Amino acid sequence: MRNLYLFFRKHYYIFLFLLLEVVSLIFFFHYNQFQNAAMYNWTSSVSGSINAMFYEIAEYFALQRTNFILSQENAILRGRMPEALYMTDTAIYTRSDSLLQTEYRFINAWVISNTTNRRNNYLMINKGSLQGVEPHMGVIFGNKLVGQVVSVSRHFSWVLSMLHKESKISAKFLKNNQLVSVEWPGGDYRKGFVREIPKHIRVLPGDTIVTSGNSEVFPNGILIGVIDQVREQPDENFNTATLTFLTDFNSLGYVEVVVDLFREEKVQLKGSFQEL
């Protein structure tokens, strides 16, 4: 027993090192596995208020630009009005007063922390569960894609940016609705990567990629990027391409959280199908 004690005493440095390292790694892997870990919410509100304080000051330097972006966004939003509405074609079969029913609602929020220089980037926004933000909701900037909410505290939310290795967006070509998927390969925050382009599709630089609306996260037709360069893959079933994001991830200001009012219904339907 005494020898054991002496052994620990002699090598305490290594044991303390191992202990701290293991604790760090447990934090790291635990959190990586459960993005919504409830235990992490407290830090979100602590660091949130400090980040918010800093950004409140920084905000003043960007007022003019913010105004410009806001007016631009207004124009885009006005143009999008009909698309935010869901067509109920029951009118064909029954008499109905409502031809249109709201499918998406938007919560506006201000980005208070954002990175683009890591392999896995996150944003923090100043709206949380109090305002109705929930995990899995999409986040857009104007009519452009930003990311997806992964964890919320009362006043703040963390958003998994498109610039993350786990981001894989179901997308399509604007011109012919062909489905593809978009990822970020790391490195330059302006460049993305398009996978699973069917071989028979003629792709040209400049083709626009938008969200497909197949997931319950983003509505149909949110802009992602423009094709940059097509890479033919002779020995594979699909071609790939690089794309330039239309979102400037390095200068996000006001963003909107997308609330899909039919999300539960869609998820339930998908779930019931998988059970068969």
Place this chain on the structure above:
Amino acid sequence: MTNLVVRNSIRFLFLVFFQVLILNHINLGGYANPYLYVYFILLLPFATPRWLLLVLAFALGISIDVFTNTPGLNAAATVLMAFFRPYVIRAISREPEEELGIQPSLKGRGFEWFFFYSASLVGIHHLALFYLEIFRFTEFFQTLLRVVLSSLFTLAMIFLSELLFYPGRMQRR
């Protein structure tokens, strides 16, 4: 003694805030971003007890993690770096530890010593940080490039700080 504690505490706070409020937003060419906060570990006095070294490294890493939504990532890398510090010091110093002075500095130890000291520790930290963040080997060389460029960036900032905040004639050795 109290003076050293106060100075190091202020340095800790300053570097954490400098890192999360300013440096985390700096990004050269999509690859290089500086992690100057490890400068705190480099500058701890030679006489710092080893257990304190590890505990401070853990606290420093966790403080950064709280702001970047990466629990454990910076802590793991910083603790690893701090663990190697005594061995690196012993390996590159000709004098016994008691004669090294109060704390590591460019001015006190000379360019060569300080360069090997900071380059090896910053290298260890950045290697651990970037590879842990990716945690797969498919982007091995791209990550390596990020490690090298970011290490150079961090080292440049460390040397700049040494020259700015601890001016004076460099000792020839």
